[in-house]
Ligand SMILES: Nc1nc2c(ncn2[C@@H]2O[C@H](COP(=O)(O)OP(=O)(O)OP(=O)(O)O)[C@@H](O)[C@H]2O)c(=O)[nH]1
Ligand SMILES: Nc1nc2c(ncn2[C@@H]2O[C@H](COP(=O)(O)OP(=O)(O)OP(=O)(O)O)[C@@H](O)[C@H]2O)c(=O)[nH]1
Ligand SMILES: [Mg+2]
C-alpha cells in the first residue's frame with residue numbers, strides 16, 4: 001500500500017456518512033439492514049417509525065436510516081431528507097404489480113430539492129423468488145434513464161440469502177469516497 | 181458542484197457518451213480523465229456523469245454500464261451527445277465479435293447518425309493485446325462511411341504515481357477538434373433532438389404515472405373486497 005492510500009485510509013476513518021433507505025412497505029429494507037449487520041432475520045415486523053444502524057465499512061461509519069414504507073408513513077419520509085450522502089431505494093422485484101407504484105414514489109423523490117444530486121443505489125431485492133425483470137426493464141419503468149443530475153446503480157440482491165448486498169454497499173462507499 | 185453545471189448552456193459545451201461492452205475499461209478511462217485512481221474502479225450497473233473543463237471546452241461524459249442486460253438503455257442518451265467514445269478490450273479477442281455487434285448496433289441508431297466516433301483499443305499492457313490496426317480490422321471500421329472516426333491504442337489502467345497514457349489525451353483531442361469543426365450544425369441538431377426526446381419522455385413518464393395510479397386503485401379495491 002502506497003503512502004497516499006494510507007493517508008486516504010486515515011482520513012476516511014474519521015468520516016461518518018448518512019445513508020437513507022426508502023422503498024415501499026414489504027420491500028425488504030429492514031431485512032437488508034439486519035443481513036448487513038449479521039443479525040437474525042426470521043422475525044421482522046413492518047417498521048412503524050424508523051431504525052438506525054451504524055455499519056463500519058473500510059473505516060467509514062455508515063449510519064443507515066431505515067424508514068417504514070407503509071402508505072400512512074410515506075408522508076413522513078421527507079423529515080429524513082436533510083444531509084443525505086446516499087439514497088438506497090429498495091424494490092421487491094417479485095411484486096410486479098407494485099412496480100409502477102414504487103416507480104411513482106421514487107419519482108417524487110427525484111423531484112425533492114434536498115435530495116438533488118444525491119447518488120442512488122437501487123436494490124432490486126428478492127431475486128431468490130423469481131426470474132426478475134431485467135435491469136434494463138426496471139431502469140425504464142423506474143425512469144432511471146431520465147436521470148442526469150446524479151449517479152445511479154441498480155444492484156440485484158436477495159436479503160434472504162444475502163447475495164448482492166455487499167456489492168451494493170461497496171458502490172455506495174466508493175461513490176462517497178470519490179466525492180471527498 | 182460538477183453536476184449542476186451540466187445544465188448550463190455554454191457555447192463550447194460538448195457531451196460525449198462512453199460505450200463498450202462490460203469490462204472494456206470505460207469507467208477506467210473516465211477515471212483517468214478525472215486524474216483519479218484507476219485501480220479502484222468497479223463495474224457500472226447504471227449511470228455516472230462527469231463534467232470537466234478542457235481548454236475552452238466544458239466536456240460532459242456519460243459513463244454507462246456495458247453489461248448485456250443494460251445495453252438496451254444506451255440509445256436513451258444519444259440525442260444529447262455530440263460524439264461517442266467506444267472502448268474495446270483489445271486483450272480479449274474472444275469478445276471482439278460481441279463488441280463489434282454492439283458497436284454496429286449503437287452507431288446505427290438514428291440519434292447517433294453522423295456523429296464522430298473515437299475508438300480506443302484498450303489494455304495494451306496485456307501481452308498479446310491486438311493492435312489498433314487489428315481492432316480496426318475486427319470491427320470492420322473500413323465499412324463505415326456514415327461517421328468520421330479515429331482509432332487509437334491505449335492503456336487506461338496505471339498506478340497512481342505513473343502518468344496517464346498520452347494516447348488517451350491525444351484521442352480526446354481528436355474528437356473535440358472534430359466536433360469543434362462542425363460545432364454549429366451539430367449543436368443545433370443536438371438541441372433539437374434532445375428537446376424532442378425530452379417531450380417524448382415526458383409523455384411516457386406521465387403515462388407510467390397514470391398506470392401506477394390505476395394499478396394502485398385496482399389493488400385497493402381488491403383488498404377492500
Ligand atoms: N424471499 C424473500 N423474502 C424477503 C427478502 N427480503 C425480505 N423478504 C421478506 O419480505 C418481508 C418484508 O421485509 P421487511 O424487511 O420487513 O420489509 P420493509 O421494507 O422493512 O417493510 P416496512 O418496514 O413495512 O417498510 C418479510 O417477510 C421478509 O422476510 C428476500 O430477499 N427474499
Ligand atoms: N490490464 C489492464 N486492465 C484494465 C485496463 N483498463 C481497465 N482495466 C481493467 O478492466 C476491468 C474493467 O474496467 P472498467 O473500467 O470497470 O470497465 P467498464 O467498461 O467500465 O465495465 P462496465 O462498467 O462493467 O461496463 C477492471 O478490472 C480494470 O482495472 C488496462 O488498460 N489494462
Ligand atoms: Mg422495515
Ligand SMILES: [Mg+2]
Pocket residue numbers: 206207208222223224243244245246
Ligand atoms: Mg464501468
